[in-house]
């Protein structure tokens with residue numbers, strides 16, 4: 001199951017149920033709306049009912065960390081988890097957002113971050129996971145641009161000597177630019193001036209609903225390669241799936257199920 005609040009629009013049930021079916025596993029995945037303060041009960045239910053796995057989304061990613069038996073290195077660094085799984089009798093928390101992001105770079109854009117310069121807009125949970133993963137993948141420089149400077153400092157520190165605070169102008173000299181803010185989700189706003197972009201830039205907008213985000217469209221108009229956040233979502237889910245089932249995740253099936261569901265939602269409730 002996935003716990004969160006709100007959680008009704010989570011794509012995780014669609015993605016994981018499609019993967020279970022593709023592999024012939026008689027498993028089911030559902031969303032559970034859990035209020036703040038209800039996380040301990042949800043994790044206790046996982047233990048008592050011997051549920052095989054749990055995804056965790058906002059606002060519970062921090063709270064679950066204190067309720068498990070063991071934490072992955074990513075969770076120890078970030079203080080936030082998105083996935084609980086059983087290693088024998090031990091309940092383990094992992095954070096697969098960062099590795100999912102790097103996998104999406106490889107899989108969806110053919111991009112190797114080692115030795116490259118990145119600018120990340122935002123300093124929240126998603127940005128921190130991305131920054132830590134890019135540093136771990138050997139990015140040469142990771143520049144954090146964020147509205148609140150104190151949060152930018154914390155986020156940049158996750159990259160060690162490769163991290164620093166910057167401004168939107170740092171986009172010009174970057175190889176890749178990540179929007180890890182919600183700017184452009186549900187409106188036409190852009191996180192920075194797209195005239196700073198050109199050929200040679202890779203842009204990743206972590207937003208995936210709408211699939212063609214304002215930033216993705218503006219970046220492509222400027223000749224940059226641009227992808228949305230669906231690949232990150234799929235690949236973080238793939239790591240969770242492997243933890244839970246021990247099986248190789250059917251990435252293409254997972255991706256197709258999410259794309260179809262987003263298209264269905266767009267038909268039911270068209271974007272303005």
Ligand code: NAP
Nearest residue numbers: 122123124125126127147148151180181182206229232233
């Ligand atoms: P979060 O923890 O709330 O952080 C949001 C960040 O965006 C903060 O740094 C915040 O700045 C900044 N921000 C918010 N509104 C802004 C505005 N109007 N102008 C400029 N900056 C603004 O959120 P999150 O969990 O990191 O999620 C960030 C985005 O990533 C969301 O769009 C989310 O849907 C997406 N996401 C995608 C995936 C995926 O798998 N593709 C996974 C996780 C998240 P302050 O520090 O100044 O408040």
